Amino acid sequence: MTPSRRIPNINTTPLEIRPEFQFAISVDCVIFGYDDDVLKVLLIKCDLPEFKGKWSLLGDLLLPEEDLDAASYRVLRERTGLENVFLEQVHTFGDVKRHPSGRVVTTVYFSLLNVRDHQLKQLDNELHWHPVLEVTDMAFDHKKILDTCYKTLQKKVQEEPIIFNLMENKFSLRELQNIYEAILNIRLDRRNFRKKLFTTSLLTDLDEFEKDVPHRPGKLYSFNHERYAKIRRKTFVGIDF
Amino acid sequence: MTPSRRIPNINTTPLEIRPEFQFAISVDCVIFGYDDDVLKVLLIKCDLPEFKGKWSLLGDLLLPEEDLDAASYRVLRERTGLENVFLEQVHTFGDVKRHPSGRVVTTVYFSLLNVRDHQLKQLDNELHWHPVLEVTDMAFDHKKILDTCYKTLQKKVQEEPIIFNLMENKFSLRELQNIYEAILNIRLDRRNFRKKLFTTSLLTDLDEFEKDVPHRPGKLYSFNHERYAKIRRKTFVGIDF
DNA sequence: GCAAAAGTGTTCACATTACACCCATGG
DNA sequence: CCATGGGTGTAATGTGAACACTTTTGC
Numbered sequence: 001m002t003p004s005r006r007i008p009n010i011n012t013t014p015l016e017i018r019p020e021f022q023f024a025i026s027v028d029c030v031i032f033g034y035d036d037d038v039l040k041v042l043l044i045k046c047d048l049p050e051f052k053g054k055w056s057l058l059g060d061l062l063l064p065e066e067d068l069d070a071a072s073y074r075v076l077r078e079r080t081g082l083e084n085v086f087l088e089q090v091h092t093f094g095d096v097k098r099h100p101s102g103r104v105v106t107t108v109y110f111s112l113l114n115v116r117d118h119q120l121k122q123l124d125n126e127l128h129w130h131p132v133l134e135v136t137d138m139a140f141d142h143k144k145i146l147d148t149c150y151k152t153l154q155k156k157v158q159e160e161p162i163i164f165n166l167m168e169n170k171f172s173l174r175e176l177q178n179i180y181e182a183i184l185n186i187r188l189d190r191r192n193f194r195k196k197l198f199t200t201s202l203l204t205d206l207d208e209f210e211k212d213v214p215h216r217p218g219k220l221y222s223f224n225h226e227r228y229a230k231i232r233r234k235t236f237v238g239i240d241f
Numbered sequence: 242m243t244p245s246r247r248i249p250n251i252n253t254t255p256l257e258i259r260p261e262f263q264f265a266i267s268v269d270c271v272i273f274g275y276d277d278d279v280l281k282v283l284l285i286k287c288d289l290p291e292f293k294g295k296w297s298l299l300g301d302l303l304l305p306e307e308d309l310d311a312a313s314y315r316v317l318r319e320r321t322g323l324e325n326v327f328l329e330q331v332h333t334f335g336d337v338k339r340h341p342s343g344r345v346v347t348t349v350y351f352s353l354l355n356v357r358d359h360q361l362k363q364l365d366n367e368l369h370w371h372p373v374l375e376v377t378d379m380a381f382d383h384k385k386i387l388d389t390c391y392k393t394l395q396k397k398v399q400e401e402p403i404i405f406n407l408m409e410n411k412f413s414l415r416e417l418q419n420i421y422e423a424i425l426n427i428r429l430d431r432r433n434f435r436k437k438l439f440t441t442s443l444l445t446d447l448d449e450f451e452k453d454v455p456h457r458p459g460k461l462y463s464f465n466h467e468r469y470a471k472i473r474r475k476t477f478v479g480i481d482f
Numbered sequence: 483g484c485a486a487a488a489g490t491g492t493t494c495a496c497a498t499t500a501c502a503c504c505c506a507t508g509g
Numbered sequence: 510c511c512a513t514g515g516g517t518g519t520a521a522t523g524t525g526a527a528c529a530c531t532t533t534t535g536c
Contacts, residue, residue: 093309
């Protein structure tokens with residue numbers, strides 16, 4: 001019921017920003033990987049007395065002269081040693097009491113990486129890959145954050161070819177299908193899956209085959225990024241709810 | 242290349258949050274309305290010397306004891322007098338230099354409301370509805386923010402029945418189609434549109450008709466929220482990119 | 483009776499689903 | 510030769526797109 005006349009405002013009026021209106025900001029990274037036929041998430045042990053022994057996401061405080069996106073890349077780099085990895089903002093969590101040390105608003109990013117690339121750098125005992133479906137309680141509001149990011153991932157793998165970030169450059173269709181099934185937590189028909197993927201014309205047939213498998217080796221493919229850049233839909237139209 | 246061993250961290254170690262690691266946080270609301278056959282956005286004149294006379298979003302600083310979502314509801318309430326309006330977080334913008342008064346990280350929400358409900362409260366001369374497609378330059382990074390929210394809106398109206406937030410309770414199919422066309426900025430086939438909407442079985446036929454139109458009056462419908470709550474898809478599956 | 487929009491069905495192309503058998507390899 | 514997954518095609522069904530004429534009202 002406040003009348004809207006002339007409310008002083010950060011967007012309309014030069015305003016001195018006083019200390020009591022300042023907050024800590026963190027970024028948290030939900031880092032997904034695929035290993036052992038299971039979708040996993042990279043977590044770290046929490047030492048805060050309130051959450052002793054629980055697992056938490058990888059995050060850090062935003063630095064004074066650092067863009068928000070840059071902070072998330074920094075966390076990812078510091079923890080995995082990897083650069084040029086898929087990383088995208090998901091949501092910001094800003095409840096007053098979400099962090100016991102004080103008010104911390106956190107912007108959450110999710111990342112997809114190939115576990116094989118990362119293994120070399122995984123020196124820290126406190127860092128572990130956890131099957132996403134088996135993670136139960138976590139420190140802070142991190143379970144809620146993980147759930148949000150998992151849903152975002154499930155939605156997004158169906159809309160954009162981001163799943164290839166989880167895989168080796170060369171893969172068989174079975175591997176690709178396995179990852180979809182692990183992420184979506186459903187079973188897909190093998191023939192229809194292959195047909196569908198081929199009609200995208202985004203797979204390059206490498207004329208190579210799997211090795212050392214105890215059955216008929218599957219053909220290997222790679223994802224054709226150049227072609228996707230060309231043919232990707234600009235705007236999709238179709239009301240559907 | 243930083244090794245990942247034992248980096249002190251907001252999530253793992255109790256950490257005193259020092260003032261130099263604190264920032265102003267704002268919320269900005271991108272408030273969409275539909276009027277005069279055009280999708281509009283509610284903007285306010287900016288008085289900062291750097292952006293004299295430019296238009297900006299409605300926003301304010303986060304308060305110390307206020308949840309982030311609550312802040313966005315407060316801004317919406319203060320500016321429109323409306324409660325219980327569709328409001329959803331979109332993205333957080335945190336570049337170092339995005340605000341000339343200092344470091345301000347902003348979390349952006351988008352809102353859909355019925356312009357008719359709002360008109361009674363619109364007392365402030367500095368507040369105006371602008372056709373979304375005609376907004377060019379804005380203060381701060383607000384044009385980028387508006388573009389992001391507009392794209393989110395375009396995507397989301399196709400996935401969820403949020404468009405009804407922009408409309409009167411009773412509407413004709415022509416009005417509904419007009420709003421879709423205005424938002425998506427395309428033309429839709431009238432027969433196919435009607436067919437599609439009827440097959441959702443989410444429209445209640447009110448057995449009433451438009452009045453005072455200079456042509457054959459159309460039937461009026463309302464959106465069946467209860468039914469949608471029941472039949473809404475939990476998980477959609479269909480790889481498509 | 484004219485202007486303006488409401489209301490209505492069919493056809494075609496394409497996408498999705500369900501479903502079963504033979505093949506190539508390692509052991 | 511056996512176990513394991515690789516590779517393949519078709520029929521039925523459902524969905525999206527294109528398209529034109531009659532009806533009802535206000536003026």
